[in-house]
Amino acid sequence: MAAPPVKSVAVIGSGISGLTAAYYARRHLPHSTPLTIYESHPTHLGGWLQTTHHSVEDKRVIFEHGPRSLRPVGLSGLCTFDLIRELGLEKELILVPKTHPSAKNRYVYYKGGLNKLPSALLDLPKAAATVPILRGLVSSVAHEPFAAKRPEGLEDESIGAFVRRRFGVRGVGVDTLLSAIVHGIYAADLDTLSVRSTFPILWDLETYHGSVVKGMLGGAKRIPKDEREVKQETELKEKNKELVEMMNGMSVYSFKDGLATLTERLRTSLSNDNVTFKFGTPVTDLSISPSSVTITAGSDNASFSHVIANVAPKTLASISPSLPLPTPPSTSSSTVLLVNLFFPPSAAPHVPAGFGYLIPKTVGLDENPHRALGIVFDSHGVPGQDSAEGVKLTVMLGGHWWSALSPSELAEREEQGVELALGTVRRHLGIITKPILAEAHLQRECIPQYGVGHRGFLGKAKSVVEGWGGGRVSVVGAGWGGVSVNDCVRGGRDVGIGLERGVTGLESTLYRLVPHGIIAVCVAVIFLKFLPVSIALRFASKILPLYYMFDATGSATPQPAPGPPNKSYPYTNDPS
Ligand SMILES: C=Cc1c2[nH]c(c1C)Cc1[nH]c(c(CCC(=O)O)c1C)Cc1[nH]c(c(C)c1CCC(=O)O)Cc1[nH]c(c(C)c1C=C)C2
Numbered sequence: 306m307a308a309p310p311v312k313s314v315a316v317i318g319s320g321i322s323g324l325t326a327a328y329y330a331r332r333h334l335p336h337s338t339p340l341t342i343y344e345s346h347p348t349h350l351g352g353w354l355q356t357t358h359h360s361v362e363d364k365r366v367i368f369e370h371g372p373r374s375l376r377p378v379g380l381s382g383l384c385t386f387d388l389i390r391e392l393g394l395e396k397e398l399i400l401v402p403k404t405h406p407s408a409k410n411r412y413v414y415y416k417g418g419l420n421k422l423p424s425a426l427l428d429l430p431k432a433a434a435t436v437p438i439l440r441g442l443v444s445s446v447a448h449e450p451f452a453a454k455r456p457e458g459l460e461d462e463s464i465g466a467f468v469r470r471r472f473g474v475r476g477v478g479v480d481t482l483l484s485a486i487v488h489g490i491y492a493a494d495l496d497t498l499s500v501r502s503t504f505p506i507l508w509d510l511e512t513y514h515g516s517v518v519k520g521m522l523g524g525a526k527r528i529p530k531d532e533r534e535v536k537q538e539t540e541l542k543e544k545n546k547e548l549v550e551m552m553n554g555m556s557v558y559s560f561k562d563g564l565a566t567l568t569e570r571l572r573t574s575l576s577n578d579n580v581t582f583k584f585g586t587p588v589t590d591l592s593i594s595p596s597s598v599t600i601t602a603g604s605d606n607a608s609f610s611h612v613i614a615n616v617a618p619k620t621l622a623s624i625s626p627s628l629p630l631p632t633p634p635s636t637s638s639s640t641v642l643l644v645n646l647f648f649p650p651s652a653a654p655h656v657p658a659g660f661g662y663l664i665p666k667t668v669g670l671d672e673n674p675h676r677a678l679g680i681v682f683d684s685h686g687v688p689g690q691d692s693a694e695g696v697k698l699t700v701m702l703g704g705h706w707w708s709a710l711s712p713s714e715l716a717e718r719e720e721q722g723v724e725l726a727l728g729t730v731r732r733h734l735g736i737i738t739k740p741i742l743a744e745a746h747l748q749r750e751c752i753p754q755y756g757v758g759h760r761g762f763l764g765k766a767k768s769v770v771e772g773w774g775g776g777r778v779s780v781v782g783a784g785w786g787g788v789s790v791n792d793c794v795r796g797g798r799d800v801g802i803g804l805e806r807g808v809t810g811l812e813s814t815l816y817r818l819v820p821h822g823i824i825a826v827c828v829a830v831i832f833l834k835f836l837p838v839s840i841a842l843r844f845a846s847k848i849l850p851l852y853y854m855f856d857a858t859g860s861a862t863p864q865p866a867p868g869p870p871n872k873s874y875p876y877t878n879d880p881s
Pocket residue numbers: 370371372373374375376488489490491492641643661662663678679680681701702748751752788789790791820821855856857858859860861
């Protein structure tokens with residue numbers, strides 16, 4: 306069936322995915338094609354990319370209330386380069402090299418202290434012998450190649466089930482380490498997330514090599530690469546040569562004025578380019594006819610030839626009653642309490658030069674009474690962003706630990722946010738000084754949870770959206786196929802460019818490998834200890850350095866309407 310001609314386009318939701326889709330649509334369609342963006346929030350645009358600027362004695366401090374850095378890797382990473390180049394943002398970048406302490410020093414809180422994960426091959430023997438969280442893993446890794454074959458017909462399972470099936474339950478366990486990483490990316494419990502949708506590399510290594518460890522030793526060679534991806538990658542590398550070169554050897558990057566630079570620049574570009582923004586207009590209905598899609602937002606009805614929905618599956622289902630969308634295996638999203646703290650030089654605590662630390666699921670309430678998930682040492686993580694001297698931290702709490710809390714209990718946690726964060730840093734890092742700036746933001750439902758079977762859901766959703774929309778409706782955003790900013794940019798770009806072909810937005814999510822090789826790296830680190838040096842070096846060249854260890858891009862764009870709209874609770878440093 307030929308795709309219907311594009312005459313007018315509406316985008317529902319102004320997160321990074323929606324804005325990127327609008328941007329590329331604008332660039333690819335005739336200038337006369339009208340484009341309208343609906344945003345339910347009255348003023349805020351950009352979804353979970355939320356940067357605020359603060360002043361300390363006339364010097365600047367930047368707080369990120371969502372993602373804070375991006376990882377320059379993979380096809381999705383190249384898509385973000387393309388957007389940066391298009392927007393002329395190259396000079397606004399802050400690059401963090403892999404040699405920087407924040408890239409090399411990554412920690413997990415375990416057994417009452419920070420466990421430094423090794424960053425180089427030579428550190429491995431010592432680390433495996435002395436770091437408590439690494440010690441027990443050796444036998445698990447040695448066992449993995451001999452684990453029983455995957456049961457016939459198993460299509461997906463939780464990350465926890467996969468890891469226990471392959472690595473067994475010995476000592477500290479690979480699952481303990483992985484639970485910390487899952488906290489840092491999804492703020493979730495590894496026993497509820499789909500391994501195929503969150504760490505597809507692990508599933509694929511088992512499929513094509515019969516073992517994760519064996520597959521890694523073979524350089525994952527047998528895993529087939531999608532031809533479309535290879536072609537797109539080659540084209541993007543060519544087009545963005547300078548940025549590719551500039552990012553060579555970099556661990557992460559951000560912007561001088563924070564990550565919201567990206568969404569702000571998109572807004573400026575779109576505002577100057579025949580795009581109408583409708584703020585404060587939640588879309589309540591989406592209906593389809595053979596010749597158009599009609600959007601109802603409050604008392605406003607408007608018809609478009611095409612609609613791009615930057616909303617999660619459950620929201621799309623609720624606004625489109627005639628769309629027979631299957632129910633996703635999980636409709637929940639993690640809620641994270643983010644507390645930003647800034648300590649002036651006179652009260653600057655000592656924190657190790659590093660990225661920060663994550664807290665595994667097995668750390669008990671006695672050691673982690675406020676259910677913190679991890680702490681980022683921002684002043685090390687993105688150096689040089691603030692002109693004010695001092696120490697900046699972000700404490701992240703809640704996530705799956707708070708999934709059963711009522712809205713009023715969550716609001717209570719937000720009100721107590723700064724105290725909970727200070728209690729945590731006192732307990733873990735011995736920090737007793739007071740910050741000069743402190744803000745708590747409860748980011749409600751900010752990270753979608755891909756439940757077991759999510760991939761199967763996407764396959765069905767694609768045919769349903771195709772059949773229902775007839776090439777007029779596409780979906781983008783973290784709720785579907787990848788929670789990182791890079792994934793969102795990639796999804797938005799694919800749809801913006803592909804509107805005339807009638808894409809659903811779910812084409813690439815079905816063959817996309819979300820590049821989370823994190824566990825593979827953890828496993829490798831331990832395994833290396835037993836290998837002859839020559840094999841180890843070959844192995845290491847494939848998978849080291851350890852930048853996968855909870856670095857990378859952030860998420861996310863979905864609804865409900867996020868934003869600075871959230872109340873923030875400033876902390877007054879009142880000695881009384
Ligand atoms: C609201 C808090 C968030 C937590 N995770 C994400 C957000 C927005 C999303 C996220 N964080 C990371 C990734 C990996 C992406 C990839 O390309 O592989 C994703 C999708 C990695 C990450 N985790 C933390 C940081 C600082 C980063 C780097 C990117 C970023 O700036 O977000 C720290 C961290 N994030 C969360 C917790 C609990 C945590 C703890 C230290 C939750």
